Amino acid sequence: MDFSLLEKVSNHEWRLPRSGAMRVPGVLYASQALIRDMDDAVAEQLRGVAELPGIVGAALAMPDAHWGYGFPIGGVAAFDPKEGGIISAGGVGFDIACGVRTLRTGLHEEDILARQGELADLLFARIPAGVGSTGMLKLNMKEMDRMLRGGAEWAVSAGYGEAADLSHAEEGGRMDLAEPDKVSDHAKKRQQAEMGTLGSGNHYLEVQAVDQVYEADAAVAYGLSPGAVVVSIHCGSRGLGHQVATDYGKRMVNEAARAKIKLRDRELAYAPLDSDLGQAYFGAMNAAINCALGNRQVLTHLARLAFAELFPRAALPLLYDVCHNTAKLETHVVDGKKRRLLVHRKGATRAFGPGHPSLPPDLRPAGQPVFIGGSMGTASYILAGTEEGMSRSFGSACHGAGRAMSRKQATKRWKGREVVEQLHRQGVEIRTTSFRGVAEEAPGAYKDVAEVVEATRAAGLARIVARVRPLVCVKG
């Protein structure tokens, strides 16, 4: 990025000054090196976000910010509904509530290494992944609506998990304000065979071992110690979420044309939250969040069943479940006053600080866990939200490093089978339905997540609690 666009506030905070139609400035949290590598397009997109009605504070970019549809990926923006604040489908993303959940296992790395190939094969057989995969659940329309209303709570009551899982997910595993009737029938049809599937692309299920602890108090609270094994599941709201995003994106663009609102970018189309269209999208989006939470809950159950076959004494309690692509109504303190704001996080993770009442008692003192996935076969990180982050970024952090090259470039450079072989030699077992897909996800195709995580820490947005390395990775 052209540094002359920005004012340096500190080594990890940069300001895009208000100009033109911007209602607030832009703020980028990143190191100088990360800023240098960012496209100017990120600044352009932040300008567009900063122009939206009802925006509060600043249009924010996390250390992993890169170009997205309308909002940058790694973008955070909060709006006050009482001041005409808006909701934007582009500010949430196509994969509504894509996110990560991490389970503890009570096992040690050596336990896994003794049966690594077997575990990889078993998880690959049990976890539906890849294009055309079907889940074991076929929901009729009535059950679909229950799922959209109930999220992870629905899944647990249907036998896919434990009550204790719910307190360790954002919003207790269920968005109250979900409105299934605002989700189109064809979005529901698109989902009917996809419940409990992983998807493809950068979605995964990984078995990981802690290889470095940085913050002992939080690590103890999270049950992480060197060599401890965890399981992470990264996926979203599947076809239903993509369809909701498509349907409402189109409605917002059409509404903008009808109301003669000039949009800088169609993907930035919006509606006031306090409008019929805004409320309809909000209800549908919340239903899609429930779909993602329910989906990850079903996958959790399948992972537990697989583990039980090889490690019958292992319990897999849920550490936490975080979402990346959402717009949530939250209370934040701005200039000393409590305000109820709609916080859009697109490719950004909620990271509430210590003491936040929404956190379960065992996690509250340390702050909310945040899971930052590395690229396939590389280390991931577990962070903890901070008090400082609550005021700097509405309690938000990064979500993972962006791509360093296009998919086409990656498939030219690497062959999937060779990538799998190479990772096998490095001690990581990959199981995939598509070797070409694996080439597109090769470790070198992504930027270094360690740099992003360090900048997140240095900017005060989160603490780094532990680093985990992959042992098994299942991909679609």
Next chain:
Amino acid sequence: MGYNRAMAAPRYEHFHHKADIGVRGIGDTVEQAFAQAARGMFAVVCDLRRVRATAEVSVACSAPDLELLLVDWLSALLLEAGSRRMLFSRFSVLIHEQDGGFALSGAARGEPVDRERHRPRVEVKAATWAELAVGPLPDGRWVAQCVVDV
């Protein structure tokens, strides 16, 4: 200057776009360009030569302009493919003016997903408005393109 038959035939292309993929259809008519853009989109998922055109699905949509119509067409195809669990390789398109905008009636031909045979590599989540363009080329042919989110 030779006549390059390969260049003249309707075709699709992919173009780089950040973390996602651009699809571009080129044809003698706007309808051919739309059909090729659809081929381009499904070619992101798998090798089209593996997809047998044994079943047909009808698709209809309308929009105020040709660009929005392209996104609607591709979105409708993703919906049909996703809900029917099919992949498509052949497309036919008819576009006519209607009510101050455009209406499309088309068909997609393909078959149910067979993971062994088709070896799909990645799902297309949505068609977007990024790099959206539909229009005539200097040589009189038509182009229809946009970025798809994978």
